[in-house]
Amino acid sequence: MQDFDSRHNGNGIPYRFAQYTIDGLDVTVGNFYEQFGNGLIFRSYEEKDLGIDNAMDGIRLKYSPVQGLTLKGFVGKQRFFFEHGPGIIRGIDAELNMNDLLFKNWNASIIHGFSFVSRFQEDLNPIYNLPENVGAFAFRTTINKGKFSFNSEVAHKINDPKGGISYNNYAPGNAAMANLTYSERGLGIIIEAHRVDNFDFRSDRSANGKELTLSFIPTITKQHAYTLAAFYPFATHPMGEFGLQGEVNYTFKKKSTIGGKYGTQISLNYARVNALNGGHSVLTTEPSETHTPMLLSIKGEELYFRDFNFGFKKKINRKVKFIGNYVDLIYNKDIIQGKNYGKNIHARIAVLDINYKIKPKHTVRTELQYLSTDKSDEYDVDQGDWAMAMLEYTVSPHWFFAIADQYNFGYTDHDGIQHDPLHYFNVNCGFTKGANRFAIGYGKKREGVFCVGGICKNVPSSNGLTLSITSSF
The missing domain is CATH 2.40.160 (Porin)
Structure with missing residues (x-):
């Protein structure tokens, strides 16, 4: 098909998994899609119209030890057509609903979240010393009160050079986004902004285009x-x-x-x-x-x-x-x-x-x-x-x-x-x-x-x- 990468050719079972739940613990082994927060440091998803399917293949755990606290963790590799990307991806995410956990009588809803994702990829560069473990972390907040809603997330990634022979950029990366909405009968207002700097995070340091993306910057x-x-x-x-x-x-x-x-x-x-x-x-x-x-x-x-x-x-x-x-x-x-x-x-x-x-x-x-x-x-x-x-x-x-x-x-x-x-x-x-x-x-x-x-x-x-x-x- 003209619209899609020729590497989609082949056959197999691209998505298979086993899932088990007991006493609030959810365990998935095999393929899964996941997103932390707004996706700044991790979003695994499928978009058929674009030819994107970067499903994870590994193990994922979800657990809520108390009401208002949700924990997620995973380790695995990312799908690359009918193969896997070279990087081993590990991630944890915690989301805290302040109303459920501490302030049940508040008239505002406040949710905080923290995420951390790391990629391990062997350094095979003959000239440069490349970091084999590259980590990224993000903090997010969502506040809803009356007619107003506020959502924000900030993220940071340590230096992640592409692994070239003649040039490498060792600068860290960062991203931030925020949006404020106001809604009442007959009126809706949205104001948003984002800033992105050197924040191309992938499960293969040398990948480009739509290949093996971990980070997702909402338009x-x-x-x-x-x-x-x-x-x-x-x-x-x-x-x-x-x-x-x-x-x-x-x-x-x-x-x-x-x-x-x-x-x-x-x-x-x-x-x-x-x-x-x-x-x-x-x-x-x-x-x-x-x-x-x-x-x-x-x-x-x-x-x-x-x-x-x-x-x-x-x-x-x-x-x-x-x-x-x-x-x-x-x-x-x-x-x-x-x-x-x-x-x-x-x-x-x-x-x-x-x-x-x-x-x-x-x-x-x-x-x-x-x-x-x-x-x-x-x-x-x-x-x-x-x-x-x-x-x-x-x-x-x-x-x-x-x-x-x-x-x-x-x-x-x-x-x-x-x-x-x-x-x-x-x-x-x-x-x-x-x-x-x-x-x-x-x-x-x-x-x-x-x-x-x-x-x-x-x-x-x-x-x-x-x-x-x-x-x-």
Whole structure:
């Protein structure tokens, strides 16, 4: 399959385990998925769409000695396609619910957590002395009180050089994240920030890409659902970035001037991610190369990504409702995709989604989308302008039929080659019953980048038949 690494070829039993529970002690032997806190120092998970499956193979213990205290521990190796990574991974995690343990009458919920993960990997480097045991630890806090919720986690990793022959960076790494939310009827506010410096932690010191990752940096940008709005997705950079995001969601009440008969929902979002001051931390045998970035720096730093967007949802009557979105973003393709354009991309995207209920259980939905890139000398035009139209007919609760076309207006690439206008036409239909969904489609898929939660992969252009079967458990 074009979308996946060729090393997925083969056959076997990739996931097998035995589990036993007695008096609150949970023992798992074999394969398991696990996450400590927000995942800053350890997240073992599967994401089929990205071709990621870094399940652990070993032994895991879970135990709650008293109410309010949960302990976890494991040792094992990480799955690497049909083999294992070279590192032996060990981890412990403790989570303390202060309300259950000490302050049962508090009107606020407070949860603290601590995690430690280490990797043992033999040093086979003929020139450099590499640490064979690399440890990372993290502290986290979650506080919920009334309409407010606060979550934070800070992590530190000791020096973890890649093991090169001519160059190694012995600087330690660190990561921090925090988010504050406020929620009441008709209003929701989210403010969050994170900072990451030299925090690429893996079960193999020399691995790269999506291979054998232990750490997971949650994305701090909005994950757009519409096709052209998601054309330029952001991928987190564990080697170094500083990001901010704020979002406000508000519902105008029914029968108000703006709300109308059914109410109106609006949302406003802004996100920005930039490089650290002077780049990530560096510690080598050359003193002139040593560098530690400032803790906080925004002005004048290289911009990785900026997204300003707003949207609305409006029900006109019992049959018609609208959803509209506008996105204005700046995208650093050199950093995010490893290109060499020398300029950022500035794109503006508009989306209109119209639902019309013909009769009970019969609905027609239309999507109209348009993407335009800035043509000024300051920015790169990339693939130029796009338009998309989609028509979907649904017979609830079982059937849907859809026809869609993405159209590129043509552009001249960086090699001076002229690309003619091109259609990407698709037809799909599906059937849903209970927990099972069956869908079949035919058409052409454009080349691009596909992301889930800040982790991305390149997707080649393809043309053909697709069949998917999805079951929910």
